[in-house]
Amino acid sequence: MSPFPQTERTRLRRIPKRGFFDRETIYPIIDEAFVCNVATTVEGHLRMIPTAHWRHGDRFYIHGAKASKLLKALAAGTDACVNVTLVDGLVLARSAFHHSMNYRSVVLFGKAQVVTDEAAKMASLEHFVERVFPGRWSEVRPPNPKEMAATSVLYFDMAEVSAKVRTGPPVDDDEDHALDTWAGVLPLQLQAGALIDDPLLRMGIAAPNADEILQQRQANFGVD
Numbered sequence: 001m002s003p004f005p006q007t008e009r010t011r012l013r014r015i016p017k018r019g020f021f022d023r024e025t026i027y028p029i030i031d032e033a034f035v036c037n038v039a040t041t042v043e044g045h046l047r048m049i050p051t052a053h054w055r056h057g058d059r060f061y062i063h064g065a066k067a068s069k070l071l072k073a074l075a076a077g078t079d080a081c082v083n084v085t086l087v088d089g090l091v092l093a094r095s096a097f098h099h100s101m102n103y104r105s106v107v108l109f110g111k112a113q114v115v116t117d118e119a120a121k122m123a124s125l126e127h128f129v130e131r132v133f134p135g136r137w138s139e140v141r142p143p144n145p146k147e148m149a150a151t152s153v154l155y156f157d158m159a160e161v162s163a164k165v166r167t168g169p170p171v172d173d174d175e176d177h178a179l180d181t182w183a184g185v186l187p188l189q190l191q192a193g194a195l196i197d198d199p200l201l202r203m204g205i206a207a208p209n210a211d212e213i214l215q216q217r218q219a220n221f222g223v224d
């Protein structure tokens with residue numbers, strides 16, 4: 001598939017070599033991240049709100065309470081900008097100036113659409129649950145009509161989207177290589193802890209194999 005076109009808004013001016021516009025780079029970043037930040041104008045003021053997201057094909061989904069001011073503004077067709085960021089490491093340079101981070105991030109621009117068809121809305125909520133914790137949907141009670149009515153599902157058709165990726169060691173000034181200061185990268189990653197039973201869990205219910213499920217989740221990055 002051809003990469004996303006670079007637009008006036010998405011063309012990287014600062015260090016453009018770190019920019020990517022292909023789905024093979026962009027989709028795994030979106031799929032790996034649990035949280036995005038959505039910026040839009042709410043009642044005349046700029047607002048940025050963190051929220052969970054998921055992707056299906058070229059669509060970037062969010063959901064929430066129908067009463068959410070952010071979702072109401074988006075549903076009304078307000079322009080939005082969305083960011084997803086994964087921090088992969090601290091880049092420790094010999095100079096304070098050249099400290100940095102290794103990261104993978106995505107920025108997308110657009111207007112959201114509301115999923116109005118009930119069957120499509122239920123299917124997209126299933127995608128959401130399966131993206132976060134594969135296999136979970138078939139084990140849980142699905143949303144009832146009241147819960148569905150209280151929930152909005154919106155999506156952005158991804159068309160104007162960019163990724164920026166930094167990898168590798170610090171980029172120090174030549175003369176600073178003579179310094180005695182340690183330099184390099186401290187890799188960072190999100191790590192799952194051990195499952196904790198709900199105190200109200202009935203006896204005899206086995207916990208899921210979280211390691212296996214998270215491996216499955218990882219295998220799904222970038223896949224539709």
Ligand SMILES: Cc1cc2nc3c(=O)[nH]c(=O)nc-3n(C[C@H](O)[C@H](O)[C@H](O)COP(=O)(O)OP(=O)(O)OC[C@H]3O[C@@H](n4cnc5c(N)ncnc54)[C@H](O)[C@@H]3O)c2cc1C
Nearest residue numbers: 009010011012013014085087101103105106107162163164
């Ligand atoms: C974890 C993290 C830490 C960072 N720390 C710093 C910092 O401390 N100081 C700093 O100056 N910069 C930092 N950056 C880089 C920062 O995101 C910008 O890319 C950079 O500041 C250039 O900004 P600009 O407005 O000049 O971008 P421009 O290059 O003018 O942006 C033009 C377009 O390029 C795209 N774009 C730009 N940046 C990104 C991005 N990060 N991800 C996806 N698309 C992008 C967007 O579509 C944007 O509209 C960091 C990035 C990340 C992810």
